[in-house]
Amino acid sequence: MAAPQKGGDYRGFILLSILLGTRRGAWAGHILYSVPEETDKGSFVGNIAKDLGLEPLELAERGARIVSTGRTQLFALNLRSGSLVTADRIDREELCAQSARCLVNFNILMDKMNLYPIEVEIIDINDNAPRFLMKEMTVKITENTAPGVRYPLNEARDPDVGTNSIQSYQLNSNQHFSLVVQTGDDGAKYPELVLERVLDREEEAVHHLLLTASDGGNPPRSETARIQVTVVDVNDHAPVFSLPQYQVSVPENMPVGTILLTVHAVDLDEGLNGEVTYSFRKITQKILQIFQLNPHTGELSTLEGLDYEVSNYYEMEVQAQDGPGSMTRAKVMITILDVNDNTPEVTVTSVSNLIPEDTPLGTVVALFYLQDRDSGENGEVTCTISENLPFKLERSIDNYYRLVTAKNLDREKLSVYNITLKATDGGTPPRSSETHISMNVADTNDNPPAFPQSSYSVYIPENNPRGASIFSVTAHDPDSQENAHVTYSLSEDTLQGASLSSYVSINSDTGILYALHSFDYELFRDLQLRVTAQDRGDPPLSSNVTLSIFVLDQNDNAPEILYPTLPIDGSTGVELAPRFAESGYLVTKVVAVDRDSGQNAWLSYRLLKASEPGLFEVGLHTGEVRTARALLDRDALKQSLVVAVQDHGQPPLSATVTLTVAVADSIPDILADLGSLEPPADPNASGLTLYLVVAVAAVSCVFLAFVIVLLALRLRRWHASRLLQAAGGLLGVPASASQFVGVDGVRAFLQTYSHEVSLTAGSQGSHVIFPQPNYADMLISLETCEKKDPLSIDFHECKDEAENIQQAPPNTDWRFSQAQRPGTSGSQNGDETGTWPNNQFDTEMLQAMILASASEAADGSSTLGGGAGTMGLSARYGPQFTLQHVPDYRQNVYIPGSNATLTNAAGKRDGKAPAGGNGSKKKSGKKEKK
Numbered sequence: 037m038a039a040p041q042k043g044g045d046y047r048g049f050i051l052l053s054i055l056l057g058t059r060r061g062a063w064a065g066h067i068l069y070s071v072p073e074e075t076d077k078g079s080f081v082g083n084i085a086k087d088l089g090l091e092p093l094e095l096a097e098r099g100a101r102i103v104s105t106g107r108t109q110l111f112a113l114n115l116r117s118g119s120l121v122t123a124d125r126i127d128r129e130e131l132c133a134q135s136a137r138c139l140v141n142f143n144i145l146m147d148k149m150n151l152y153p154i155e156v157e158i159i160d161i162n163d164n165a166p167r168f169l170m171k172e173m174t175v176k177i178t179e180n181t182a183p184g185v186r187y188p189l190n191e192a193r194d195p196d197v198g199t200n201s202i203q204s205y206q207l208n209s210n211q212h213f214s215l216v217v218q219t220g221d222d223g224a225k226y227p228e229l230v231l232e233r234v235l236d237r238e239e240e241a242v243h244h245l246l247l248t249a250s251d252g253g254n255p256p257r258s259e260t261a262r263i264q265v266t267v268v269d270v271n272d273h274a275p276v277f278s279l280p281q282y283q284v285s286v287p288e289n290m291p292v293g294t295i296l297l298t299v300h301a302v303d304l305d306e307g308l309n310g311e312v313t314y315s316f317r318k319i320t321q322k323i324l325q326i327f328q329l330n331p332h333t334g335e336l337s338t339l340e341g342l343d344y345e346v347s348n349y350y351e352m353e354v355q356a357q358d359g360p361g362s363m364t365r366a367k368v369m370i371t372i373l374d375v376n377d378n379t380p381e382v383t384v385t386s387v388s389n390l391i392p393e394d395t396p397l398g399t400v401v402a403l404f405y406l407q408d409r410d411s412g413e414n415g416e417v418t419c420t421i422s423e424n425l426p427f428k429l430e431r432s433i434d435n436y437y438r439l440v441t442a443k444n445l446d447r448e449k450l451s452v453y454n455i456t457l458k459a460t461d462g463g464t465p466p467r468s469s470e471t472h473i474s475m476n477v478a479d480t481n482d483n484p485p486a487f488p489q490s491s492y493s494v495y496i497p498e499n500n501p502r503g504a505s506i507f508s509v510t511a512h513d514p515d516s517q518e519n520a521h522v523t524y525s526l527s528e529d530t531l532q533g534a535s536l537s538s539y540v541s542i543n544s545d546t547g548i549l550y551a552l553h554s555f556d557y558e559l560f561r562d563l564q565l566r567v568t569a570q571d572r573g574d575p576p577l578s579s580n581v582t583l584s585i586f587v588l589d590q591n592d593n594a595p596e597i598l599y600p601t602l603p604i605d606g607s608t609g610v611e612l613a614p615r616f617a618e619s620g621y622l623v624t625k626v627v628a629v630d631r632d633s634g635q636n637a638w639l640s641y642r643l644l645k646a647s648e649p650g651l652f653e654v655g656l657h658t659g660e661v662r663t664a665r666a667l668l669d670r671d672a673l674k675q676s677l678v679v680a681v682q683d684h685g686q687p688p689l690s691a692t693v694t695l696t697v698a699v700a701d702s703i704p705d706i707l708a709d710l711g712s713l714e715p716p717a718d719p720n721a722s723g724l725t726l727y728l729v730v731a732v733a734a735v736s737c738v739f740l741a742f743v744i745v746l747l748a749l750r751l752r753r754w755h756a757s758r759l760l761q762a763a764g765g766l767l768g769v770p771a772s773a774s775q776f777v778g779v780d781g782v783r784a785f786l787q788t789y790s791h792e793v794s795l796t797a798g799s800q801g802s803h804v805i806f807p808q809p810n811y812a813d814m815l816i817s818l819e820t821c822e823k824k825d826p827l828s829i830d831f832h833e834c835k836d837e838a839e840n841i842q843q844a845p846p847n848t849d850w851r852f853s854q855a856q857r858p859g860t861s862g863s864q865n866g867d868e869t870g871t872w873p874n875n876q877f878d879t880e881m882l883q884a885m886i887l888a889s890a891s892e893a894a895d896g897s898s899t900l901g902g903g904a905g906t907m908g909l910s911a912r913y914g915p916q917f918t919l920q921h922v923p924d925y926r927q928n929v930y931i932p933g934s935n936a937t938l939t940n941a942a943g944k945r946d947g948k949a950p951a952g953g954n955g956s957k958k959k960s961g962k963k964e965k966k
Contacts, residue, residue: 051230058213058789064927066153066154066155067082067084067087067088067153067154068151068154068155068156068157068447069081069082069154069155069156069157069406070156070158070159070858071122071126071157071158071159072155072158072159072160072161073126073127073129073158073159073160073161073163074125074126074127074161074163075122075126076122077122077123077124077125077602078121078122079121079122080119081111081119081120081121081122081156082119082120082121082413083118083119084100084113084118084119084120084154085117085118085119086118087092088144088152089149090118091118092115092116092118092328093310094119095113095115095146096116097133098146098147098148099145099146099147099148100115100144100145101113101144101145101393101776102111102142102143102144102145102418102462103142103144103145103151103211103385103405104141104142104143105383105405105407107376108124108154109123109124110122110123110124110126110140110142111123111142111156113144118362119818120154120156124671128158128159128161129164129195129196129372129612131158133195134159134195134197134199134328136197136198137157137615138157138158138160139155139156139157139158140154140155140156140157140158141153141154141155142763143434144153145385145386145403148386148388148403149386149400149403149438151202151403151432151433151436153433153434156790158826160196160197160198160200161196161200161253162196162200162251162253162254162256162257163196164194164195164196164200164257165194165251165257165258165259166192166193166194166202166249166250166251166257166259166658167193167194167259168190168191168192168193168247168249168259168260168261168887169190169192169193169319169320169321170190170261171261171262172261172262172263172264173189173190173247173261173262173263173264174264174266174361175187175189175229175261175263175264175265175266175361176266176267176268176270176360177231177235177265177266177267177268177361178235178267178270178360179234179235179236179267179268179270179347180234180270181231181234181235182231182234183231183232183233183234184230184751185230185231185609186216186228186229186230186231187228187229187230187231187363188226188227188228188229188317188363188365189226189227189228189229189247189263190261190317191224191225191226191227191249191318191566192205192249192259192261193320194249194251195440196251196253198252199251199252199253200247200251200252201251201252202224202225203225203250203251203252203256204217204225204249204250205217205225205227205247205248205249205250206247206248206250206918207227207229207245207246207248208216208245208247208248210243210245211231211232211233212231212233212235212243212265213229213230213231213232213243213245213265214229214230214232215227215228215230215247216228216230216547217227217819227247227249229245229263229265234673235265235267236267237267237268241264241266241267242264242265242266242267242288243264243267244262244263244264244265245263245264245265246260246261246262246263247261247263248260249256249261249782262718263635267362268360268361271305271309271358271359271360271361271362271804273303273304273305273310273358273362274303274358274362274363274364275301275302275303275312275356275357275358275362275363276301276302276303276356276364277298277299277300277301277356277364277365277366278299278301278302279366280366280367281366281367281369281636282297282299282366282367282368282369283368283369283370283371284296284297284368284369284370284371285370285371285372285373286306286342286370286371286372286373287372287373287374287375288341288342288343288344288372288373288374288375288377289341289342289375289377290338290341290342291341292338292339292340292341293337293339294336294337294338295335295336295337296327296336296337296338296370297335297336297368297370298333298334298335298336299314299329299334299336299354299356299366299368301314301356301364301366302335303358303362305358305359305360305362307359308358308359308360309358309359309360309826310358310359311358311359311360312356312357312358313331313332313356313357313358314329314330314331314332314333314334314354314355314356315329315331315354315355315357316329316352316353316354316355317353317354317355317365318352318353318411319352319353321592323350323352325340326338326339326340326342326350327339327350327352327370329354334354334356336354336368342376343372344372344373344410344411345378345409345410347372348371348372348374348411349369349371350369350370350372351367351368351369351370352367352368352370353365353366353367353368354366354368364701372787373407374410374411374412374414374415375410376410376414376461376463376464376465376467377410378408378409378410378414378415378467379408379461379467379468379469380406380407380408380459380460380461380467380468380469381406381407381408381416381459381469382404382405382406382419382457382459382469382470382471383404383405383407384402384403384404384438384471384473385403385404385405386402386403386597387401387402387403387404387473387475388401388402388475389474389475389476390475390476391441391445391475391476391477391478392445392477393445393446393447393476393477393478393479393480393482394445394480394482395441395445396441397441397442397443397444398440398441399440399441400438400439400440401427401439401440401441402438402439402455402475403432403436403437403438404436404437404439404457405434405435405436405437405470406419406435406436406437406459407435408459408461410461410463411890413461413463413464413613414461414462414463415460415461415462416461416462417458417459417460417461417462418434418459418460418461418462419437419458419459419460420457420458420460421455421456421457421458422455422456423438425453425455426441426442426443426445426453427439427441427453427455428438428440428442439455439473441455446477446875447477447478447479447480447515447516448483448514448515449835450477450685451476451477451479451516451777452474452475452476452477453474453475453477453873454473454474455469455472455473455474455475456470456471456472456473457471457472457473458470459471460665470520478514479515479516479519479520480519480573481515481519481571481573481574481575481576481577481608482515483510483513483514483515483577484513484521484571484577484578484579485512485513485569485570485571485577485579486511486512486513487510487511487521487569487577487579488510488512489507489581490581490582491581491582491583491584492507492509492581492583492584493584494506494507494549494583494584494585494586495586495588495690496551496555496585496586496587496588497587497588497589497590498554498555498556498557498558498587498588498589498590498592499554499555499556499590499592500551500554500555501551501554502551502552502553502554503550503551503552504551504712505548505549505550506540506545506549506585507548507549507583508546508548508549509524509542509547509549509567509569509581509583510547511547511569511579511581513569513571515571518571518572519571519572519573519604520571520574521572522569522570522571523544523545523569523570523571524542524544524545524546524547524548524567524568524569524694525542525567525568525570526540526541526542526565526566526567526568527565527567527568527580529564529566529786531560531563532559532560536563536565538552538553539551539552539555539563540552540563540565540585541897542567545954547567547569549565549567549583551654555587555588555590556633557587557589557590557633558593558631559586559633560585561586561587562584562585562587563584563585563587564582564583564584564585564899565582565583565584565585566580566581566582567581567583568580569581571908574820589632589633589634589636589681590632590636591632591636591685591687591688591689592632593629593630593632593636593689593908594630594683594689594690594691595628595629595639595681595683595689595690595691596628596629596630596680597626597627597681597691597693598627598628598629599625599626599627600624600626600693601692601696610696610697610698611623611624611661611695611696611697611698612697612698612699612700613663613667613675613697613698613699614667614699614700614701615667615669615699615700616667616701616702617663617666617667618650618663618666619663619664619665619666620662620663621663622660622662623652623661623662623663623697624655624660624661624695625658625659625660625661625739626641626659626660626661626679626693626695627659628641628659628681628691629872630683630894632683632685635683635684635685636682636683636684636685637658637683638684639681639683640652640656640657640658640681640682640683640684641655641656641657641658641679641680641681641686642654642656642679642680642682643677643678643679643680643705644678644679644680644692645668645676645677645678646675646676646677646678647672647674647675647676647677648671648672648675650664650665651663651664651665651667651671651675652664652675652677652697654679659679659681661677661679661695661697667699671699672699673698673699673700673731674696674697674698674699675696675697676694676695676696676697677694677695677696677697678692678693678694678695679692679693679694679695680692683695715899728815790812792965830898902966909929
């Protein structure tokens with residue numbers, strides 16, 4: 037019966053509250069709802085979404101949730117409807133006891149960082165009936181008590197408040213007693229039994245009464261207690277307390293069993309009527325569990341420890357009663373003093389465990405709540421963090437704090453922050469607690485890859501294998517994961533018309549460079565690359581580095597002999613030496629070049645083999661073939677020399693050339709002496725006379741044939757001359773005087789390099805290649821001969837005409853000055869101790885000039901007198917290739933029959949025209965011979 041009645045008591049009230057009473061109030065930024073207690077679980081309290089101006093679905097999207105501390109969660113959010121509903125049974129009396137107004141506070145957390153305070157008022161319903169602490173009360177009244185005396189009765193207690201609490205007391209009808217209800221300062225009602233008629237113990241010793249307590253609920257609830265009134269003998273003094281009320285203040289950390297105070301009452305009666313006993317009045321069951329009162333001594337002590345945070349004040353009444361039953365009462369008030377016995381607590385409400393390093397200043401990264409159950413200064417909590425962190429604390433509403441960024445974050449400096457939140461109260465001594473928060477800094481692509489050096493130089497030898505690794509570059513990116521994944525690439529560029537990517541490739545992951553071709557130092561000597569390192573961030577960052585690849589020369593080219601050129605028709609070229617040649621006579625010059633550079637291109641010449649040992653010698657550095665002694669009549673007419681040219685590489689490479697030197701004074705002598713080109717016999721071999729006879733006979737036959745041919749050719753002079761010139765001719769004669777004009781107009785006939793007469797052996801006879809005869813060290817003018825028929829030239833006649841011309845010393849103005857000579861070309865010709873070029877540039881320039889000069893000499897169609905200021909260089913070197921750009925090649929210009937080459941060293945030193953060597957001596961000798 038009780039349950040249905042209870043439900044009926046407040047069910048209508050709930051409905052009325054929902055329809056009329058439930059409201060939302062807001063003050064100081066709070067949202068206020070009200071709900072009756074004891075409502076069913078899931079009952080509607082209020083529309084949170086509407087009151088916050090949101091749509092219901094936004095609550096779920098913004099992560100709305102209830103945040104409360106220190107109690108069981110009483111309410112819940114329905115994220116689908118946006119409503120606040122009850123989550124459990126709500127008992128107002130349990131939450132707020134006798135408080136006139138019961139408010140439950142909590143916060144709504146949204147977006148992890150925004151708080152909205154909510155208050156719900158719990159409306160009391162009449163769910164508790166009045167309860168008497170003692171179901172049976174005993175009252176002793178002396179028989180001579182005058183009417184009108186009041187006797188306090190034990191009141192009933194009702195945990196409800198307002199009209200639902202106790203409103204009235206009723207006493208069953210009787211003849212001797214009535215009931216008076218007193219109202220205290222706190223509104224509580226106290227029943228008192230009033231004696232209406234004098235009692236007579238002999239008439240009735242015990243009276244039984246029934247006391248009913250009723251509340252003001254709808255419907256009202258009530259409770260009854262029995263009163264037993266015992267009539268005793270006369271006791272005209274009641275106990276009297278020493279104080280009308282007792283007060284005491286004790287700290288909450290008092291030990292259990294400590295006597296808090298002692299109440300004392302005095303009864304002037306004697307004997308049994310004067311024996312006073314003490315007991316509690318107006319006390320709850322909870323107080324009975326905490327305090328105890330000694331009935332004989334009146335000492336009030338503790339049964340368990342006190343806790344300021346549970347209750348800081350206790351009020352109770354004690355009564356003193358003598359033997360016959362006279363009673364008096366006194367109030368006892370106990371105040372609990374707070375002691376700093378609680379440590380501050382830090383509750384982390386929300387925290388961002390991963391924050392980007394580019395987070396703006398002032399961004400909230402954590403939200404936490406501070407609380408201390410103590411009060412006053414003991415409950416005043418302050419929070420601190422380390423000063424060296426890029427964060428700061430900001431206070432939010434209530435005791436909530438926010439942790440915000442105060443400095444720019446850099447993951448590369450520190451990727452994890454271990455933050456210690458230290459909460460300290462204001463007690464003495466203070467108490468503190470620590471809470472640790474770990475925050476990881478997320479990487480952003482804020483660092484480009486970096487190379488250790490701004491540029492690299494790589495040296496690799498030429499002829500490297502294809503696909504070989506030549507270098508490795510590495511760039512470091514302090515970012516992480518994809519932001520630190522570096523890829524390498526080469527910039528697009530061209531070399532000699534081809535893309536650089538066709539020469540070198542790079543591994544995009546490792547940065548290793550590979551050569552796609554075998555490099556040739558002679559083709560190119562350096563390669564400029566730009567390597568780009570780029571990460572995979574968004575957006576990607578990159579950096580460049582310059583890579584210079586230098587190709588090192590290797591000795592991979594053997595010396596190339598430019599002069600004398602190797603024959604292609606099976607013939608053997610012949611160099612002429614007059615019989616009167618003395619020691620040091622310049623016979624010819626071996627010209628060679630090496631396409632390598634530096635030491636690999638430094639050439640040296642040596643005589644490898646000679647048919648007449650000791651007769652000829654070769655300049656070590658110049659390649660000039662000179663006579664080592666004067667020619668003797670016993671020397672063979674044909675000398676074979678093998679000259680070796682070797683570079684200075686490691687290992688050295690070499691080339692050889694075979695020279696045939698014919699000893700003769702004139703063309704008839706040559707035809708007579710060189711009729712046969714069989715290899716010369718060993719000087720030490722036997723049968724020398726037989727070979728000489730056969731040679732003379734052969735030369736005579738050849739001479740006879742040659743004379744016949746000359747006569748035939750004279751009959752067909754111009755026509756035959758053109759045919760001979762077109763076909764290469766047996767005899768090469770100067771084409772025009774302009775072909776022999778030297779530098780600055782000096783006319784010179786260059787024996788070895790200008791015109792050749794080839795001596796070939798075949799089925800059609802023998803041909804002789806020899807230079808135009810020139811006796812002594814003088815320059816011959818051919819102006820008188822060039823207008824004559826080329827086939828009718830009389831060499832002796834031209835010679836005689838030349839002898840009649842007064843010889844002048846060579847003009848030294850055309851020569852280089854010493855300062856104009858690059859390399860070693862300014863050294864004395866034929867000096868075997870000449871130094872090598874000072875650097876690779878000089879060496880290479882020297883090689884190029886030798887090549888140009890030797891090529892023109894080998895052609896036979898152009899001379900060193902090709903034009904003033906150009907030294908007769910081929911047109912392929914361009915008109916800009918003038919004297920100031922080339923070395924001195926006088927070592928290639930010599931006068932046949934002389935043992936010296938053109939030089940201006942002596943003339944420049946002495947200020948005189950240089951002598952003509954031993955030409956005059958040779959000329960006088962020739963005249964005597966005639």
